[in-house]
Amino acid sequence: MTESTAPRPTDISLHQVSRVLELAFDDGSHFNLPCEYLRVYSPSAEVRGHGPGEGVLQLGKENVNIVQIEPVGTYAVCLHFDDGHNTGIYSWETLYNLGKHHDELWQEYLKQLEKAGKKRKV
Helix, strand or coil: CCCHHHCCCEEEECCCCCCCEEEEEEEEEEEEEEHHHHHHHCCCCCHHHCCCCCCCCCCCCCCCEEEEEEEECCCEEEECCCCCCCCCEEEHHHHHHHEEEEEEEHHHHHHHHHHCCCCCCC
């Protein structure tokens, strides 16, 4: 999927009380993505690293919220989180893939936490 063929959002709504970013795309897809999920899967170098195997497992993000959504050109948004993180550029393709693969990615995150001997504090 290239940027030119990736579905584009038709609506982005932040629900701060429930800590969910609601996304609708022009292909009819609709996703409700928790802020914690978006934070732990930030596309930033701080989270992903600069190369394979350099990612940093994000801990303690259960109550994180988005405080600002900043447009980046016509292809992405920068999400500003209340823990100070604001360096991830979420392209439409990234957001779509995070929505489409939410269940398996979330399970992978939980497995990584368990492997590291950590637990979510919920």
